[in-house]
Amino acid sequence: SWSTVLKEKSEDMIHVLQFPYNGEPPGDRLIKTKLTNNKDHFVRNHGGVPDIDADKWTLDIGGLVKNPQKLTLAQLQDESIFPRQSNIVTLQCSGTRRIEQIHEYPGDGDELINAPWCEGAISTARWTGVSLKKVIKHCGGLVDNADNIEFFGADTYFKKGNVHNYIVSVPWRKVKVHEVLLAWEMNGEPLPRIHGHPLRVVVFGYIGARSVKWLYKIRAIHRPSTAPVQLKEYLYYSPQIGKQNAQYSNGFSIQDMPVSSAMITPKNMDQIIHSGHIRLAGWAYSGGGHWPVRVEVSGDGGSIWYEVPAENMSTKYFYAWRTWWIDLPVDAEGWLEMCVRCWDNAMNTQPTFVRSAWNWDLHVTSSAHRVKVYSIN
Ligand code: MTE
Numbered sequence: 001s002w003s004t005v006l007k008e009k010s011e012d013m014i015h016v017l018q019f020p021y022n023g024e025p026p027g028d029r030l031i032k033t034k035l036t037n038n039k040d041h042f043v044r045n046h047g048g049v050p051d052i053d054a055d056k057w058t059l060d061i062g063g064l065v066k067n068p069q070k071l072t073l074a075q076l077q078d079e080s081i082f083p084r085q086s087n088i089v090t091l092q093c094s095g096t097r098r099i100e101q102i103h104e105y106p107g108d109g110d111e112l113i114n115a116p117w118c119e120g121a122i123s124t125a126r127w128t129g130v131s132l133k134k135v136i137k138h139c140g141g142l143v144d145n146a147d148n149i150e151f152f153g154a155d156t157y158f159k160k161g162n163v164h165n166y167i168v169s170v171p172w173r174k175v176k177v178h179e180v181l182l183a184w185e186m187n188g189e190p191l192p193r194i195h196g197h198p199l200r201v202v203v204f205g206y207i208g209a210r211s212v213k214w215l216y217k218i219r220a221i222h223r224p225s226t227a228p229v230q231l232k233e234y235l236y237y238s239p240q241i242g243k244q245n246a247q248y249s250n251g252f253s254i255q256d257m258p259v260s261s262a263m264i265t266p267k268n269m270d271q272i273i274h275s276g277h278i279r280l281a282g283w284a285y286s287g288g289g290h291w292p293v294r295v296e297v298s299g300d301g302g303s304i305w306y307e308v309p310a311e312n313m314s315t316k317y318f319y320a321w322r323t324w325w326i327d328l329p330v331d332a333e334g335w336l337e338m339c340v341r342c343w344d345n346a347m348n349t350q351p352t353f354v355r356s357a358w359n360w361d362l363h364v365t366s367s368a369h370r371v372k373v374y375s376i377n
Pocket residue numbers: 041042043044045046047091092093094152153154155166194195207208209210211212213214
């Protein structure tokens with residue numbers, strides 16, 4: 001029942017929508033640990049939460065593979081057929097920090113789809129399962145130059161009067177390098193229902209939207225999926241595009257997450273009594289196969305940047321965020337604009353202002369995060 005699903009999550013999750021269940025954990029708890037507790041992992045749902053009997057469930061693999069097959073969970077978990085793979089991976093929703101773009105200009109304003117996320121639509125877990133590449137190889141490999149893999153989630157949702165399954169795709173080149181996992185375990189526990197029980201996709205470094213939950217069907221195809229979620233959502237539009245002139249062809253499909261960061265402490269509008277320094281803390285992340293190498297903060301709106309000491313950053317993993325903290329020297333009284341930005345290992349950094357990268361569908365708010373505080377000496 002729904003109440004047992006709700007028990008999978010902490011009671012104080014911040015629900016950014018009433019229905020479906022979409023929630024992020026309180027920030028302080030989010031950055032306390034490198035791996036997020038399952039109860040605190042953010043949840044992003046387009047519709048309801050299916051109730052799937054794992055014993056009757058099968059994974060249907062077909063399309064442009066040599067030998068289409070249906071596999072049970074027991075077969076997928078049989079280590080004599082498939083070696084197990086475990087990875088620490090950060091999932092980030094492309095809507096993270098959307099609230100800042102809404103404040104700048106509301107854009108689409110379709111709040112049913114565009115949940116007003118703050119800094120918590122990101123979490124990290126150790127996912128265990130099997131590399132999708134191994135499963136495709138088990139089916140004899142791809143035929144006919146297939147170049148994309150389509151995933152079907154068992155949930156249904158409504159958009160503009162129609163009912164859809166949750167269907168998206170990823171390119172084969174992502175699967176080929178073992179960066180697409182079919183996972184049944186989250187931090188050593190069976191996958192909770194709300195996170196996709198019995199099996200979900202975890203795509204390393206891509207927007208969370210490609211990591212399909214309640215997976216029941218896989219198809220090898222030519223070109224990306226033409227299902228509505230793949231074709232019409234998660235598009236990055238140019239600044240000239242808005243509600244009046246939006247066409248799907250004006251946007252490009254978002255896959256890799258760019259480098260981003262957020263300040264969790266202090267919070268916007270905090271009053272802080274200090275004696276020479278203010279403690280700042282938060283997270284930094286980069287997708288697309290990159291990782292954070294340096295975090296910088298500013299107490300003056302971004303003129304002078306201080307490097308967070310390396311020892312104040314959590315361990316580096318290839319596919320995960322890093323938490324950080326710093327005591328920033330402060331001598332002024334009054335309003336200060338605290339900022340954070342991250343550099344990744346490919347020397348990418350973040351746009352300066354929210355308006356530098358505003359886009360109509362309000363995705364990927366990755367500009368330097370700005371927090372105004374009142375400092376009292
Ligand atoms: N898979 C299905 N079947 N249905 C969904 O609504 N939402 C996607 C993705 N997979 C979704 C889904 C989005 S947009 C995100 S950000 C991630 O799941 C969130 O995963 P989580 O809820 O486990 O944190």
